[in-house]
Amino acid sequence: MRVVLGDKDENAPDRLTAYEIPLHTGDELRTPHDVAALLRTVHTGTHIYPRDRVSTVMGMTLFTVDPATVDPAAFTHDDWTHTLLRSLAQSSTEERPQTQLCGFLFLAPDQLRLYLDTEENLPGMTAADVRPGSALTALLG
Structure with missing residues (x-):
C-alpha cells in the first residue's frame, strides 16, 4: 500500500512524501489501525533509510517502510x-x-x-x- 502525506492543500509532488507499507504480515493482513500506527511513527522524528529503501514515484520521494524495524505508535x-x-x-x-x-x-x-x-x-x-x-x-x- 502506498500513502502520500504532505501539508494541507499541498499538491506539488516535490513537497509530498510517499510511504510504501506491505499489507501482509505473514499470512494476515494489516488493519487500517496498523497502517496508521506505522505512518505516525515514520512521519515523525528522524529516521534513516538505507539507500535501497528510498526512490521516487511520480515526482515524490518514496520511502519503503520495513515494519520489522519500526515500532508502531500507540493507539490514541x-x-x-x-x-x-x-x-x-x-x-x-x-x-x-x-x-x-x-x-x-x-x-x-x-x-x-x-x-x-x-x-x-x-x-x-x-x-x-x-x-x-x-x-x-x-x-x-
Whole structure:
C-alpha cells in the first residue's frame, strides 16, 4: 500500500512524501489501525533509510517502510473514538439495527456523547456519555 502525506492543500509532488507499507504480515493482513500506527511513527522524528529503501514515484520521494524495524505508535483516543463510531454506524448484519447512531458530540478529548434513536420502547432520542479510551468503552452515568 502506498500513502502520500504532505501539508494541507499541498499538491506539488516535490513537497509530498510517499510511504510504501506491505499489507501482509505473514499470512494476515494489516488493519487500517496498523497502517496508521506505522505512518505516525515514520512521519515523525528522524529516521534513516538505507539507500535501497528510498526512490521516487511520480515526482515524490518514496520511502519503503520495513515494519520489522519500526515500532508502531500507540493507539490514541481518536483511534478508539473512530473505532467506536464506525462500529455503531456500520451494522455488521444485513438487517437494520434496532438502535441507530444519529449523532455525536465531543465533550472532552476522552469523552463522547452519543445520540441514539430506537424504534422500540423509548420514544425520542437517547443520549449516552462514553469514554472511548480502552479495550472496553466505559459508559458513564
